[in-house]
Amino acid sequence: MPVDWKLPFSPGVRRLISAAVVVSLTLTWVGDITVLTAQRNSPTSWVAVFVTGPLAVxxxxxxxxxxxxxxxxTGVAIMSMTLSCLCLFVSHSAxxxxxxxxxxxLFLTARVLGVTQHTRTAAWTVTLLVVSVMMLPLRIGTLDAFVTGGYLLTVALALCVIIGYSTRALEARRQRAVQDVRQAERLALARDLHDLIAHHMTGIIVQAxxxxxxxxxxxxKVEPVLEAIARSGTETLESMRRLVRVLREDNHTALRPADLISELGDLVAxxxxxxxxxxxxxxxxxxxxxTNRFSPEVETSVYRVVQEALTNVHRHAPGEGxxxxxxxxxxxxxxxxxxxxxQRRTGGPAGGRSGLGLIxxxxxxxxxxxxxxxxPEHPGRWEVRAGLPRSPADSPLNPPRPAKK
Incomplete structure (x- = not known):
């Protein structure tokens, strides 16, 4: 039975957790059946082993x-509490x-607390689960069993709550880090566009x-000037349309690639x-x-992609081509x-799933x-790929001159 743990862990860790859960539940069920067949028990014991237990799993x-x-x-907790209350009126053996x-x-308690998004929903669901767990010793029907079982279950519940809360806090921290990176990248791009588009606006004002x-x-001579103004305005609006509502970050140095190929050549060198x-x-x-010229925001983004990818290679795969x-x-x-x-790697390859730079x-x-x-694109190679749409304003570097009449 596969268990899908939506936790902020790597796929290998999630598979290990799922395997451990399946093995522990299977062995526990075998133990329940062994104890049940070795003793004379009431019908409620059979219900706990073959009905409520498997349904909870x-x-x-x-x-x-x-x-x-x-x-x-919630359904499992109510079902368990109902059976525990019923056991108060039926004689039991240890x-x-x-x-x-x-x-x-116990697993449900940790999982609900760890993955449920709404805090209030997680709180009342975990409360029901805790009450249902603490009522389990009532099925034995003796004071000693209730005291001893209550102590053991309190310790187990405390561990599950700590695990669930830690997972919840880890996921919240990861989401905040992702949001911070995304916001910083948006602000950086806005600053780049502000500086690049300012040049177009200056040209429009001069031509007007x-x-x-x-x-x-x-x-x-007015009509050619108006055509140039319209062309510059179209380029500027196309750039601004893509990033409306993006704010500018102070104290950020804008990137101005004078020529994309030469800038990338210097970066690679x-x-x-x-x-x-x-x-x-x-x-x-x-x-x-x-032989073509691209819009400023496209060239800037290409430069940033190459820059971040090379940084990841230098950090995670030094010495590789x-x-x-x-x-x-x-x-x-x-x-x-x-x-x-x-060939010798201590962590994941450059740009793993948790890499905030790639986010x-x-x-x-x-x-x-x-x-x-x-x-990984194929065995032995890691690739970072980006595709950017070309603007209608993109043109050849050396456009052909119109023939003279």
């Missing part, structure tokens, strides 16, 4: 056809407690003043100088990239940074309606 995993976790946990049900209720000056003396023992990094750019490739088609500009995996890159690229991915 089935409430643990998430599946498409089951209700929400809080609904399942050993017919229902350990499978107890263990499932020139048109007003020559309007009376040379009316034939600097990366190679920092790793003298590694193969030299390569920058590959197709003719479609070298790196290839930076740029390609363009009529609608998109594509950038790929690939590197071979380190910021994804935020920047998706803000421009682009696509972003990072992961």
């Amino acid at each position: 089935l409430a643990l995993p998430d599946t498409r056809w089951l209700p929400s976790l809080t609904v399942r946990a 050993g017919d407690w229902g350990l499978l049900e107890t263990l499932a209720l 003043n020139a048109a007003r000056t020559v309007c009376a003396t040379a009316p034939e 600097d990366f190679s100088r920092r790793q003298p023992d590694a193969p030299a990094a390569r920058l590959e750019a197709t003719a479609a990239v070298r 790196v290839v930076v490739r740029l390609d363009a088609d009529p609608g998109w500009l594509h950038v790929t940074v690939s590197n071979s995996w380190a 910021g890159l994804r935020e920047r690229v998706e803000a421009l309606d682009g696509t972003f991915s990072a992961g």
Whole structure:
């Protein structure tokens, strides 16, 4: 029975937790059945072993056809409390407690507290589960069993609550870190766009003043100036449309790539100088990239993608070969940074799922309606890919001149 733990752990840790839970529940159920068959027990003992216990276990995993976790946990808690109250009127012998049900209720307590988003919902659901667990010793029917069992269950519940609360706090801290990174990237992009678009607006103002000056003396020169103003305004509005509502961050140095290829060449060369023992990094750019000009926000984002990817390679896979490739088609500009995996690795590969730098890159690229991915592309290689849509204002670096008539 697979258990889907939606916790802020790596996939390997989640699989290990699920396997441990399944093994412990299975062994506990076998123990319950062994004790049940070795003694003469009342019908309520059979109910605890074959009904309420398995139903409590089935409430643990998430599946498409089951209700929400809080609904399942509430139903299991009420079912357990009902059986405990019924046991007050039925004679019992020692050993017919229902350990499978107890263990499932403890797991539910930790899980509800760890993954339920709404605090109030988690509080009252956990309260019901705690009450149902503390009522389990009533099934024995003796004072000694109630005192001893209550003590043991209090310790177990305390551990489960600590685990659940720690998981909840860890997830909240992770979400805050992700939000901070996304917000910082949005503000950084807004600052870049502010500085880059300011140039366009200055040109529009200068051209408008020139048109007003020559309007009376040379009316034939006004129309080309107006066309240039319209073209500059279209480019500026296209850039601002993509990032409306993004605020500017103070004390942030804007990035102004004078020429995309030369800037990336310097970046790759600097990366190679920092790793003298590694193969030299390569920058590959197709003719479609070298002969075209792209919008400022696209070039800035491409630079940031390459910069972050090279930083991750230097940090997580030093000494490995790196290839930076740029390609363009009529609608998109594509950038790929690939590197071979380190032979001796202490952690995950560069840009693992928890990498906050890649979260910021994804935020920047998706803000421009682009696509972003990072992961193992084929055995032995790790790739960071980004695709950015080209603006209608993009044009060749050397456009053909109109023929003279």
